[in-house]
Amino acid sequence: MSQNDKSDSLEIDLEDERVKAATSKETKKKTEEARDISTSALNVAQHNYSEAQGIVD
Numbered sequence: 448m449s450q451n452d453k454s455d456s457l458e459i460d461l462e463d464e465r466v467k468a469a470t471s472k473e474t475k476k477k478t479e480e481a482r483d484i485s486t487s488a489l490n491v492a493q494h495n496y497s498e499a500q501g502i503v504d
Contacts (some may be wrong), residue, residue, distance in 0.1 A: 448456075
């Protein structure tokens with residue numbers, strides 16, 4: 448393997464790692480957004496349950 452081939456291979460590996468890191472960051476962001484939405488929905492459901500329970504009592 449020539450020096451140029453090794454350099455090209457390392458550049459490809461580095462670019463692969465950059466893509467993985469960017470993908471990981473995007474996945475983390477989407478996961479956090481989904482968690483926030485789920486938490487919000489749970490809070491609404493708990494509030495609605497409390498209101499309904501107050502009506503029943």
